[in-house]
Every structure is written in C-alpha cells, then in structure tokens.
Amino acid sequence: MSVKSFFTARAVPTGAGGAAYRIRTSPPYRKALLSGLATLALVIAALIALPGVSRATTSLPCDIYASGGTPCAAAHSTVRALFASYDGPLYQVTRASDGSSANIGLLSPGGYADAAAQDAFCANTTCRITRIYDQTSHHNDLTPGPSGTSGMGADRGADASEIAVTVGGHKAYGVWISPGVGYRYTGVAAGVAVNGQPEGAYMVASGTHVGSACCFDYGNAESTPADTGNGHMDAVSIATTCYFSPCSGSGPWVEADMENGMFQGDNGSNTANKGNNTPYVTAMLKDNGQTTYAIKGGDATSGGLSTWWSGSLPTRGGYMPMHQEGGIILGTGGDNSNWNMGTFFEGVMVSGYPSDATENAVQANIVSAGYSGETNVPNGAQKPITGPGGQCVDVIGDDTGTDGAAVDLWNCQSYAEDQYWTHNANDSLSTIGRCLDIDGDGTAAGTQVELWDCNGVGGQKWVQHSDGTLYNPQSGRCLDATGNATANGTRLQIADCDGSSGEQFHLG
Missing domain, CATH: 2.60.120.200 (Jelly Rolls)
Structure with missing residues (x-):
C-alpha cells in the first residue's frame, strides 16, 4: 500500500x-x-x-x-537568503544519472534561489536534495x-x-x-x-x-x-x-x-x-x-x-x-x-x-517575501500514470519502496510521491529514486514489474504508444493490470499487447 x-x-x-x-x-x-x-x-x-x-x-x-x-x-x-549579506549556497542537488552534485545559490546577495541553475543541472534526469x-x-x-x-x-x-x-x-x-x-x-x-x-x-x-x-x-x-x-x-x-x-x-x-x-x-x-x-x-x-x-x-x-x-x-x-x-x-x-x-x-x-x-x-x-503557489500537489516533471479504472500506478510501501518493491494500482492521491513518475530521456520511468523494472529483466508474459535501481537495462524501457499502451521494446510486451482488474493492490505485469482496458496507461 x-x-x-x-x-x-x-x-x-x-x-x-x-x-x-x-x-x-x-x-x-x-x-x-x-x-x-x-x-x-x-x-x-x-x-x-x-x-x-x-x-x-x-x-x-x-x-x-x-x-x-x-x-x-x-x-x-x-x-532565499536569511541574512541580507549572505551570498553562499542554499542547498546541494545530486543527479540520479551520474551521481554528480551541484550547489544551488542565489540570484544576488541577500536574494532568492537560482532555480534555473537547478533546472539546467537536472535536465533529462532527476535530482535529490542532498545537503541544505x-x-x-x-x-x-x-x-x-x-x-x-x-x-x-x-x-x-x-x-x-x-x-x-x-x-x-x-x-x-x-x-x-x-x-x-x-x-x-x-x-x-x-x-x-x-x-x-x-x-x-x-x-x-x-x-x-x-x-x-x-x-x-x-x-x-x-x-x-x-x-x-x-x-x-x-x-x-x-x-x-x-x-x-x-x-x-x-x-x-x-x-x-x-x-x-x-x-x-x-x-x-x-x-x-x-x-x-x-x-x-x-x-x-x-x-x-x-x-x-x-x-x-x-x-x-x-x-x-x-x-x-x-x-x-x-x-x-x-x-x-x-x-x-x-x-x-x-x-x-x-x-x-x-x-x-x-x-x-x-x-x-x-x-x-x-x-x-x-x-x-x-x-x-x-x-x-511574497510566497505564492500551491504547496500540496507535486508540480515538477513528475506526473501520475493513470491506469485501468482511473487508478494510479503506485509502489507498495508508503513512499518508502526499495529494490524489489511491488508496483500496483491504487486510488490516486495528490500527496503520494510514489504515484508521481518521471519519463526520462532514456525511456525509463522513475519515482522515489528508482525505476519501473521487469522482474529479473524478464520477457515472458505474466512477469511482474517492480521498483529497482535505475541501471538502463531493457526491462526498464517504456514507450508510450498512441493507443494508450506502455510498450517495453525488449520483451515486445505491454504493461498490464493482472486479470484486467482495477481494485487497490492489483499487481502490474507485462503481457501480450492487445489494447484491452487492462493495458490503458496514460502518463501525465
């Protein structure tokens, strides 16, 4: 859950x-x-x-x-700076793609964060805040x-x-x-x-x-x-x-x-x-x-x-x-x-x-200081993946999923970080620091999907097709809700692509 x-x-x-x-x-x-x-x-x-x-x-x-x-x-x-004279870094970000880090500073002394520097450094990958x-x-x-x-x-x-x-x-x-x-x-x-x-x-x-x-x-x-x-x-x-x-x-x-x-x-x-x-x-x-x-x-x-x-x-x-x-x-x-x-x-x-x-x-x-904007809904590059029955692709484990954590369907929740996915430039889908992965890098129909460290293998490639399916090129199969079910906890797997309701997944 x-x-x-x-x-x-x-x-x-x-x-x-x-x-x-x-x-x-x-x-x-x-x-x-x-x-x-x-x-x-x-x-x-x-x-x-x-x-x-x-x-x-x-x-x-x-x-x-x-x-x-x-x-x-x-x-x-x-x-922002909390001293008028402060001109140092506010925080450090670390990229998932190569593990390199960068400090994010200010637009001017005593001013506001240089968010554009983060956007440039983290482009086409995800970053975590590793130091404040x-x-x-x-x-x-x-x-x-x-x-x-x-x-x-x-x-x-x-x-x-x-x-x-x-x-x-x-x-x-x-x-x-x-x-x-x-x-x-x-x-x-x-x-x-x-x-x-x-x-x-x-x-x-x-x-x-x-x-x-x-x-x-x-x-x-x-x-x-x-x-x-x-x-x-x-x-x-x-x-x-x-x-x-x-x-x-x-x-x-x-x-x-x-x-x-x-x-x-x-x-x-x-x-x-x-x-x-x-x-x-x-x-x-x-x-x-x-x-x-x-x-x-x-x-x-x-x-x-x-x-x-x-x-x-x-x-x-x-x-x-x-x-x-x-x-x-x-x-x-x-x-x-x-x-x-x-x-x-x-x-x-x-x-x-x-x-x-x-x-x-x-x-x-x-x-x-002029704070504005919503504070209760993730609004970055991450987007929910809506699946069969209007349910969301979700990781079992309350936003704490580790390697091997099961991926399922669950009621969509605005707060749930593990329901927000980034479609990366290499066609991987990532959330909470890991990727949507086929167990054992398998290719057989019925193989379940899970969360795993992002490593670029074929079992982590997902291509959104115009018919609503998420296609895995290595296996030639599509993401699928087991038994076309839509209940909370329904496990996801790969299956032959048939365009059925159990294979309808939309990113964003």
Missing part, C-alpha cells in the same frame, strides 16, 4: 517507543526588549521589502533576530539522516523538483517531505541550545501538505537518532497530530515536539490552539529552557501571528527544566521517526529567548 492507505491500514508508533516529540519554550526571564524606536525600525525595514526583485530587503530574519539580541544559531532555506546549507558561520548543514531507534532505515533526500513555488516573484523549490525523507545534523550543533538553555525557532511550511504520523519537525533534537527521554527535544512542528486530546477542529496545528509528546500548549492539550491551514504557515516556538514556552502561528503571506500558548512548560515530568541535546532535525522525529509528510521552505534556530517585538518583525519580513 501507499501513503494513501498509511493512516487507515497501518498503526503508527507513538509514545516512548515510537515518535519523538518536542518543543521550544520561552524563558520567563529574557533579555531586554527592543526600544520602541528600534522595534518600529525593524518592522518598517521588514515591511518595505518588495516582491519581484532579486535582491531582498536590508534586514532579513537573521538580521532582525540579531538586532533583538537573539542571533541565529542555524538558518536553512532552499528559497546553514547560512550562519556555524556551518550546521543538514544531510539525509541515519537510521535510528524508531526502526526506520536511513533517510533519503527529497526530490529536488517535487514542489516549485514563487517567492519574491521568482521560481524556487521547496523541500517535499514524504515518508522516508528527512535531514539531520548528527552531534551537537555549534551555537544550538543544550541542557535547558533558552532558544527560539520558526519554519515556513505548508499548511495543506500535512499528516498525522510522526514527525514533520524542525529544530533541536537528540545528538544521536534515539529517544533519550522527555525534554530532550525542542522542535517546532505543523501536523494533524492530536497527541493529547481534546483538540480544536482537525488541524493542522503548530505544535511543540519536546519528545514523547506533541504539545499544542499548556500541559499538552490546548483547545485554544485553533490551528493554521493556509498554504504557507509561519510556525514559531520559543522556550526559556526552565519554566516557560510559547507557540505561535500565522499565515506566511499576510497578517500577523496568533499566540496559541505562552506560559508554563509541561509538568508531566522531564520538561522542567529541558534537556536539549543540540542536534538538528528536519522532516523527522528525534529517533528518526520519518512517517509524516510536509513541505519546508525556510527556518531558523536562535540563541536566547526572542521578544514578541522581534518575532512580529520577522513575521512581517516573511510576509514581504
């Missing part, structure tokens, strides 16, 4: 043995607030940014945090994470062209997180809070590409991928996870993953948290590490922030004080629970407890 069936047909590990949940808190004692004039200056600087130009405003989020006395300890984005650079001097870069105690294997990098949006009038690519995708800084990241130190964090993420599994997080995590107990995480999340009921509505909610619990505020449950479901959400968290935390959310394209909680840290045990370890995660839980989905665009972690005035100025800058 695929992501579409994950939530109804498969139990999701939670609690101490499964998901890692945490949050950031906000200290009761904080550094002196900005003066009224300084705060006004920050807000004005953030608001005057004009979308449609390649150079960003003078003050970007990390400049604003620094002015407020809470400098960025880590800053990650695939769409930290824009601070700490070099806390994120790479696909190792396997952890959740029982999941090592993470894979996101498909680099899965989701394209517009920021500041420019095309840019977000990070499409599917089950099995995730990033980590393993170890203690420089400048990141540990052992009850105060910190803050935000991310801009989709409020429409969301799920309830564990864990679409960004922030402070264990230094190794293992659940080491309550209070050892301090990460912001946006998900439909109602971990502590009751919850208001169906979410998604901005939550704090503090390990072994997704906290919506208070001691877990917080019906005052009404959720944020706009295409772009600013999800914000801060924690003084000792007694207090706060959760905020807002539309990243307009308006201000809603404060969903500002008060005591949980009294459940282990959270007062916090025990952060200083690792960094994106798209997973602290123990590498990587079953959830989401779309990430930018995020930072800061040292100290940010003032409300600073956070408001950061939100104003985010709004001024």
